[in-house]
Amino acid sequence: MNLTALSNLALTPVEAMTMTEEIEVTDASHAIAPSWLDTQITAACDRIAPVWPLDRFVAVNPFHGLRQAPFQEAAAIMRRAAGARLYMPRAYYREQIEAGRITPDDLRQAAALCGSQLEPDDIARATASEAHPAGGVPLLTAVLDEMDADRWSSFVVDRISHHCAAYFDMGQATWKQPWQGMSLYASWRRFAALDFSTTMMGQGGMRARVKALPENPRDCIRSALTRLGIPNAAVLDYLHAALMDVGGWAAWTRLLRWQAELVGESDATIEELLAIRLAWDLLVYEHKARPELTRRWRAVCAGLAQAPVVPEPAGQADAGPSTDQGIDHLLLTAQELAYQRRLIGQLTAARGDDQESPVRPVMQAAFCIDVRSEVMRRSLETACPQAQTLGFAGFFGAPIEVVPLGAAQAKPHAPVLLSPGYRVCSEIQGADGARSDRALNTQRRRMGISKSWKAFKMGASSCFSFVEAAGIWLYAPKLIGDSLGWSRPVPAPNDLRLDAEAASRVAPSLDVPAHDHCCAAPETTLGIPEEDRLSLAEGILRGMSLTEGFARLVLLVGHGSTSVNNPYAAGLDCGACGGQTGEASARVVAALLNEPRVREGLAERGIAIPADTWFLPGLHDTTTDDVRLFDTAILPSDYAEELAEIRSWLKEAGALTRMQRATFLRLDGLSGRGLETRIRRRSRDWSQIRPEWGLAGNAAFIAAPRARTQGIDLGGRSFLHDYDWQTDADFKTLELIMTAPLVVATWINLQYYGSMVDNRRFGSGNKVLHNVVGGAIGVLEGNAGDLRVGLPLQSLHDGQRWMHEPLRLSAFLQAPEAAIEDIIARHELIRQLLDNGWLHLFRLGESGAEIERRLPGQGWISVLPEGL
Template sequence: MQISDKFNQSNQASRHSDSLKAAKAAVERIAPVWPLDQFIAVNPWWERIDTPFQECSNQIAFFSGTNFLMPRKYYRAKWNDGTIGQSELLAAARECGIGVKVDELSAHLQTSSFTVSMRLMTHFIDMRRDLEHNMSWQNEVTHQMSQFCAAYFDRGQASWGMSTESNIYATWLEMVRHERGIGLLMGVSGIGSIFEDLPMDPEQLIAQSLDALEIPCAAKQDYLEALLLSINGWASWCAYLRWQDRLDNSHEGSSNHLIGLLAIRLAWEWVLLRHAEQEGLAYGWLGNVESWKALKPMCRESQELDWIWQRALEISVQKQLVNRLSLPVPKSSNEIKPELRAFFCIDVRSEVFRRALEQVDPRIRTGGFAGFFGLPLSYQGAGLDVVKPQLPGLLAPVLKAGDCCSEGDEVCHTIAGKRRKRLIGSSIAGHLKTAGTAFFSYVEAAGLLYAFKLIKDGLLGGSASQAVKGLREREAAQLKPRLVGNGSPEEISGRVALAARILRAMSLTEDFPELVLLTGHGSQSDNNPHAAGLDCGACCGQTGEVNARVLAALLNEPSVRSGLEKEAIHIPESTRFIAGLHNTTTDEVRLFDLDEVGPQWVQSVQKLEHWLKEAGDRARAERAESLQLPAGKPGLLGKYRRRSRDWSEVRPEWGLANNSSFIVAPRKRTAHLDLAGRSFLHDYDWKRDSGFQVLELIMTAPMIVTHWINMQYYASTVDNKRYGSGNKVLHNVVGGTIGVFTGNGGDLRTGLSLQSLHDGKQWIHEPVRLSVFIQAPREAIDKVIEDHEVVHQLVMNKWIHLYQLDEGETPVSRRGSEGWHPAVQSRKG
């Protein structure tokens, strides 16, 4: 072999190695999206938090033509209505390190915003349109890939779903080689033979195509990331499958889907280039590649002044809350011994109800805690095959809950059998209604009965959705979710330890009142594929009912209470834990397992039900204006109930829209404040937190969950086309539970619909990064930042803004990259 041949082989091997490294790095930058039945909020840029927030925006702009900013007309409106003032604007300019006058910033808003033409072009005729069909090749490639992925990943919706035994790339390649008309819709004929020449191995395809496209080594990862973002919805689905693999400590199988998806997208680039070369159309491609170097700084420069306006908006929102949290805490009814301690999820919707409940009676204390109540559960209901996670998506379940029945196992088995039969029947009917042309046959066969159902649901509202499907009301009341186990001493010891951890995390270790209410939450809506996104994010898109009932039962167990004595936690016999579920659409609270409550608590429970009803009235009145309902008129509850059952209602509630802060402090620090449903509230008393283990838990779990929620709303607002799901009226469900299309194709949509963010006239959600306020010593907060890389990245790269609350001379301090500094003047100042 000649020396030159050896050199060429070595050089080729090195290039191939670089290509695979770039590909593996690119796929690691894709964040997951959860399926519809577990739809939880996710930061769509989660895998990029090692990059400063503003720099990440520059990168995404370069890759895909989008950024993390609103159009300039949005900031102009905020300037005109006084939301942003001169002081906020100048403070933002100083923080951004840019010397610019207010007049220059104001004039900047009159110019055009960043345009898509500045982005990296993913192939040489990226925006080429076929004259007959008026569709860009980019859009057609996305559509064809998306239709293939829908069939490949189908979860039982379609009868034509593909086998997933072979990898996704190999399956696609076999399909396109047999699809004779693959190029007709694109106005491209004769490309079938090109597919025949593609290698069977996805990694080999990646290496060879990058060589053929002459992508420079330094630009390979950028180019591959841009390709993945052009099919971001399905890339995010593949990232979810990878996430689940890693939770299960498995790095095989579906983790390879992202590489396969990237290979498919890159194969299209190579095929179209080769076709264009044959047709003499490949001019300009290499010049486009050369232009990429100049595009990055252009993207950065085009956003510089916009970031001052975005930061000024955030400062305006933060200033209001900082000033209110800086005021002395008034003396209140906190000295009165409580008759009720009511714990709710930290969800922003709970803030409104908690405040309303506390106003009903001074003997009521409320607390905030993550809605899964610290239980790392999965749950399998009686008669169901599916096992649902009931904990944040960040975690893997370690405990299992199931249903039991106080009448005995035989009754439970009977109910399970009846439920299974009903669900089989409803699934057959559901398939008939959704399986292509079969829908028309179904309606024709059902005749007037189905017509009556459509009219009833449209005019009267459908029946209220059951928390547990397939059960009659009496059957649902008989079933009780409980931890699965055998009652061994080891198991009881583990339950005691679990109960102790949860109570300490709730700062509930003494002064127990007669009743302790554990309130999960869930939403209620009809004909809503994204309904799970309105349920409890801490319960993986399920309601919090199971967790609340399991924990209440656990803390009522005599053996557990006896064991807690050894943990120095004494729960009096006079204390009873009650589980409830807050319906966030109607602001009603349902109580569970009252048949197990002894006679000594009957009057207390009746008083509790009265308090909850009055609090619901107050909360509904407060929310009415935002939903355009008449707050001061009778029958308001009925209007809320009707909209919760109306299959045509596109805005059953506003969910977590307009969230902006997460406050970790004793309730007395915020009890006197109307936070307008914009704050996540987590009760925490650092003086009871020995070793700051609870603080560490809060900053590494609930804080990240609230950041995910905040970033999903942020991303869906600043770019709903790419990171939201558009008009929900046009949604079609894909693959059973995978996600939705707009219409019949395009990319898989992720994020929130426009109707969840906009009321038809204006944005309801204000896109600002989460401001986190923690009442704890600075040294303890800094220790968590130092010990946990993810927390360090969130704070130092400005994905969140971090504040410390104190009871001394500096009530609020802000954490910057260089350390802490006062957020406002001292009280003496």
């Protein structure tokens, strides 16, 4: 809602007569029932999407909390409550129309889908003017900002962020906050009562008033709403706006609730954060109370009491903000139709024969469904036409968490939608207990020395002398090397400085470790028990649609990324592995499928793996496009010649992939060795703010036999999951695909979408200005402000043009209609995403010309090759 419009509302004579300077007048304006308010608090907190820490940063749908609302209605909610955008500026769509990427036919079909009577020319003319600027529910501090020179909104956010950074610190701070054992709200009351920063704002008396705030967070929320006079009709939006004002920390505390809910528990930290934000509004109001502020605030509350505007269908109104959103939604739909038209043209032109070749492939390689793997798969099939590639989620179906050798903490290697069921620990394969103990002790000593050295560097009494006396001499060579790109690749976490032979044998083990450094959490099992291995292996192979026709060597290729000085490095690793690389998952599953007992059991269940088939793990570096193979030392010697051939094919595929990415990286003039050298140097360049554009451009998800997409240049924009419904008797694999990989792909897609359409609220701004907070919690843009979420602008823009196209994901499934609809009916999350327009769904028939689109409420509509 527009603040200026609210503040200009005329007061009635009765309001003017009853208004006084006393806060108590507002106090008695209305009563809020506790049970009703509890519902509103829960609803406001549920609107917030979680954000994961930097060391396991994963793509998150920033609109996850609004998935139960239609896309257009969610856009209205975000616009009304937080002034946020869910659509690109009109100028962007005008450029697409003028460039011919959106055609008049696309506009005409978009109008038909959106129920609009507008003609293409009318829609195109609408792009000449921008939509009315978004307003947002004005918080008390925002109203005061318009009246005073002091920036209270920024001050409040800074103070909350300062406290949260100290409270949630994950190891960065040398001096710990003294109230760690308390709840967030209780610790803030202690902190704020001693904080003299309000004195510098001319309000020294606030510190004493903090002590009088209710001890219970919900009581504080109720007191603030009552004393501020927020009308009941606006309570939910006001609470939502308050959380969005500290949206980064709200997302962090929402993660704590998310993680608790995964194990059947609850967490109220986000409610405590909400109480803190509202307490600040109340404190500021009471200490800045004067007639003009009271009058202005009453006018705002009168405007908030009006019923929220419900968005109208596109093109059916003549004026007003709902028409703005209708036009914007129509333009978004037209751009999506333009992409879908091109992709459908490729799919219908491709051969639809999905029958397996009777000839045994010379090799098989299962890659992650990641869009970057699509390019590598195509390159490998070019380098070796007799090879078969497959697409499967990068955790390869193993819900594990991994404790690296020498570490104390486990990290999940599974989609964040799942709770890991097994904890596996890394060990030196074949090493005796004494050698392993020496490695562990070495690591612990190194960690202790590192901790002491950090304390010395960061200590209040030693940091300045360290910089002046030793800093330049110790760090000058590294700074020069980093600046010139001479640095070596970043060592892996928990690197034990082992010799090369021993380091090559460090791998996660299926068995329970012999060392006490690796303990299972209550909700996980240590190691993978033998009684679980057969069923787990069967599920993995059926999920990959790989139950026959095995090659002698089957590669399981996870993926990761190489970059330095990059807080968002984990965001370029595998989203299916919880923001980790896919190395551990690939090695665990390969070991599982190579076990003789597991194979015997699989044969009894109808999956006969030839005795000469060997599963080999690998890792695709999506920055350099190298593929590294692991555990080759235990490969039988008679595979040596084939292994050498495979290495040469992978090397050739990497070169082809780098050539395809050269244009994207603006390295068009380079090729061969020069291109490879330049890309490797970029991956080690500490000043490189765009090490790779990762998943920029992602737009489609395809689950079908590889034959359906083989030979098509999908431009690195499609998540590719191999799936053959004819081998999926009970459609359990289809159900798994739709409820896990498809949802993860949707989250990735919407994170890129949100970060682009409104980077201020759903992105993280300028990467150059980022400072890491709390060790790995997240980043600030600069040295103050809210915790940032989403992607930096450099992940979306190359300085001259957008590298991403903000489209909702288009999913294509080759499966029977009845099976798809049955799964949708049984899974609320999938139903919400589809019926509310967060995701487009198409069904591929058995022949190339059969493609249908699912329209909510209308069923499946045939899509012709020449248009939609």
